């Protein structure tokens with residue numbers, strides 16, 4: 024059975040099903056209750072699960088720190104950070120506590136917290152509502168970070184994250200929340216963390232993307248005069264290097280696409296892994312198509328900042344002609 | 346065992362002009378008729394600016410906007426108390442305060458239109474803080490600087506009731522107390538933080554009492570009473586100039602949506618919203634001005650006409666500016682001097698822009714590669730100095746990357 028729903032509804036479905044399955048799952052955050060979240064991802068859940076859904080005061084450090092404590096008390100906290108850019112207000116709780124509790128306690132205490140946060144540009148949002156700093160989370164040992172690109176994965180990855188015994192950041196691409204209705208399995212649907220998906224197979228070039236950039240990449244590949252293999256990374260940390268390496272060994276060429284700034288972005292990490300394990304298969308240098316090293320512009324300039332299908336297509340053409 | 350009371354606190358509430366428009370002379374600030382009319386004009390201008398900005402957003406001409414309808418007295422009254430040399434550290438709902446400080450309407454509209462041009466700092470106003478509450482610390486720093494220099498100036502920062510739940514706001518008040526900072530914390534308690542009502546933000550009876558734990562003064566004022574706010578803000582600024590920071594809680598009400606992307610019907614009923622005729626800050630003040638003979642129909646109409654004329658000019662100007670947005674400017678102000686890699690990114694971007702539509706490999710990042718082959722871009726002297734000669738290494742690295750192709 025499958026239903027045609029949008030990404031934001033798939034998120035809601037996963038929360039609904041997981042709260043029904045496990046009453047230790049607690050959904051909380053700013054405006055997630057009565058208001059159903061500013062993107063309506065938690066719409067009506069407070070009525071269905073009055074003991075499991077809570078509005079909190081406006082305090083991200085509290086929201087993330089509470090999760091560590093709730094976990095200690097035997098709950099599975101699923102806080103929402105209203106926009107990823109405000110995770111910094113509680114970043115210390117993630118870096119200093121949530122991510123390393125298991126390690127510090129030699130495995131006796133874990134933090135099975137799943138932090139949902141909308142991220143990324145393309146919706147004409149206010150300043151500081153469009154950043155994608157997945158590399159920052161990926162840089163923290165002990166944190167897992169997933170970025171779904173479509174409704175089915177949104178449901179499956181979120182479900183897996185909630186069931187995961189360790190802290191997981193789920194970055195939800197705001198521009199995809201309502202972009203399309205797609206088929207999503209009804210009932211239990213789990214997409215394992217740490218596994219990339221080959222979205223379309225090809226022989227000439229590998230294109231790696233995640234989150235909002237997957238749709239742009241698919242569009243670019245349709246227009247490009249190339250037999251491209253598209254990989255949706257899905258989990259950016261821990262990263263499925265094997266999927267990328269296997270593809271690059273086959274195609275010999277690679278383009279990595281991300282919306283985040285170029286310097287220190289995850290494309291650099293991917294290039295390093297290819298260097299380590301597939302360098303001699305390469306027929307041209309790996310190409311990066313990314314955001315620029317500038318603060319994410321306000322929306323009058325955001326289209327110029329974000330990689331789009333055109334820029335990605337040119338990246339593909341460049342590696343092919345090199 | 347000893348058990349005795351060691352401290353006792355209370356919080357005062359101030360109102361000068363009541364709902365009927367009657368003035369309590371004891372609480373009234375010293376203002377002449379000219380000031381009274383200016384306060385009135387500014388409140389009306391702010392209201393109309395918000396209404397026009399919301400309409401522009403609805404027509405797709407601008408982005409998300411946070412109107413301050415209902416909060417004009419709190420903002421205009423407090424900003425009016427600031428001297429030119431004082432600093433203002435606002436959040437995202439402070440159009441009325443910016444206007445009172447002389448900011449032109451088209452700037453506010455540019456910001457709403459998604460243009461960095463709208464956030465330019467002018468006349469000792471910080472750009473609006475989008476993260477809730479974190480700006481209070483900047484006000485603490487500014488106020489500390491004023492204390493170190495023994496300046497006669499002060500700093501006033503705005504935030505909402507929701508912001509008082511943030512650690513940063515408490516830290517700001519606490520450090521200001523310890524450092525004798527010249528800072529006034531002005532909380533507009535408009536009863537809602539998006540969907541969360543004031544009572545769900547804190548169990549404290551007043552927000553003003555949050556000052557007590559920081560050891561600074563806290564006071565409440567009727568935030569819909571422009572004269573009460575002006576008086577309290579003047580006193581608070583005076584106290585801050587002497588190294589005694591103050592938290593002012595202005596009790597007001599957000600009459601419209603949180604922002605243009607918000608639908609308040611989801612979380613509050615019309616009953617909650619109540620009858621605004623009695624509580625509206627502009628209605629109340631206008632009644633008083635008419636009773637006092639400061640304002641009559643002709644004068645009111647004249648002010649309204651001037652505001653409409655000003656707004657239509659400013660909206661034209663905002664639209665004109667929007668037509669001229671240069672995307673490549675996003676690279677220009679990241680650093681005072683653009684580092685080489687960022688300059689390369691800009692040049693690549695410009696090349697890509699100019700070749701947009703043309704197909705084939707001759708595009709942006711290709712140009713970037715060509716430049717690397719030529720030995721890298723020139724590096725500004727000062728950067729080279731700062732880097733202590735490492736700029737050349739950087740160039741070699743770039744070449745290396747390219748050699749593999």
Ligand SMILES: Cc1ncc(C[n+]2csc(CCOP(=O)(O)OP(=O)(O)O)c2C)c(N)n1
Pocket residue numbers: 053081083105109112438475476477478504505506507508509535537538539599603
């Ligand atoms: C640190 C941070 N968290 C969350 C948000 C999203 N957000 C924007 S405004 C707002 C409510 C603010 O309420 P309040 O402080 O009472 O000010 P008001 O909007 O009522 O003027 C929220 C949650 C944000 N901008 N910054």
